[in-house]
Amino acid sequence: MKLYDAAMPAPNPRRVRIFLAEKGLSVPLVPVSLAAGEHKQDEHRARNSLGQVPVLELDDGTAISETISICRYLEALQPQPPLFGTTPKEIGLIDMWIRRVEQQIGAHVGHVWINAHPYTERYAKTHGIQRYADFGDYSRGRALGGMTWLDREIAGRDYIAGDSYSMADIAALSIVDFAAFIGIEMPEDCAGLRAWHARVSARPSAQA
Numbered sequence: 001m002k003l004y005d006a007a008m009p010a011p012n013p014r015r016v017r018i019f020l021a022e023k024g025l026s027v028p029l030v031p032v033s034l035a036a037g038e039h040k041q042d043e044h045r046a047r048n049s050l051g052q053v054p055v056l057e058l059d060d061g062t063a064i065s066e067t068i069s070i071c072r073y074l075e076a077l078q079p080q081p082p083l084f085g086t087t088p089k090e091i092g093l094i095d096m097w098i099r100r101v102e103q104q105i106g107a108h109v110g111h112v113w114i115n116a117h118p119y120t121e122r123y124a125k126t127h128g129i130q131r132y133a134d135f136g137d138y139s140r141g142r143a144l145g146g147m148t149w150l151d152r153e154i155a156g157r158d159y160i161a162g163d164s165y166s167m168a169d170i171a172a173l174s175i176v177d178f179a180a181f182i183g184i185e186m187p188e189d190c191a192g193l194r195a196w197h198a199r200v201s202a203r204p205s206a207q208a
């Protein structure tokens with residue numbers, strides 16, 4: 001088994017690396033250079049036709065893409081410690097929060113990155129991606145609004161989906177850190193979100 005990976009600040013491969021660290025699992029990492037466009041080469045598209053990372057390649061050659069799907073596979077392989085919940089209630093809530101942080105914050109951060117960040121200007125030209133600056137600016141507001149909403153939602157609890165650390169925390173951490181990398185910092189008045197961020201960032205896995 002090996003993981004086709006990309007270095008920081010790429011948020012999606014990082015989610016798998018954090019997950020592996022939390023599980024105490026070690027999987028060989030194969031670096032794919034996004035800057036050099038290796039993810040769009042035929043060799044990588046044979047693993048993931050969308051030309052994205054991460055991809056987990058199993059020993060029989062099966063390629064699993066999509067961060068959450070990769071982590072679900074790993075959870076099935078090694079259930080302890082559980083990061084997707086064990087009871088029906090935990091499983092439902094963790095899944096809900098993964099989707100919510102991806103949809104209410106992550107998607108908007110991604111739109112800012114593609115449409116309005118200087119770093120992606122040349123990348124967009126090379127790959128024929130049309131950029132919409134206004135949409136990028138609008139998405140920045142939506143991302144900040146999502147963070148403010150999440151701050152309210154997690155009031156009174158230590159982790160995104162409840163009292164235990166879960167995949168929802170991994171999803172949110174990678175999104176919040178990538179947002180900061182592209183200049184979308186957590187709002188000053190989001191004290192609960194900031195405290196949560198400090199809590200999960202203090203875990204050794206956050207270095208992955």
Ligand SMILES: N[C@@H](CCC(=O)N[C@@H](CS)C(=O)NCC(=O)O)C(=O)O
Nearest residue numbers: 010011012013051052053054066067
């Ligand atoms: N839905 C995918 C998204 C993967 C993704 O967007 N990965 C980024 C790197 S963090 C990438 O490969 N971007 C290049 C592209 O989309 O063309 C997942 O969850 O794994």
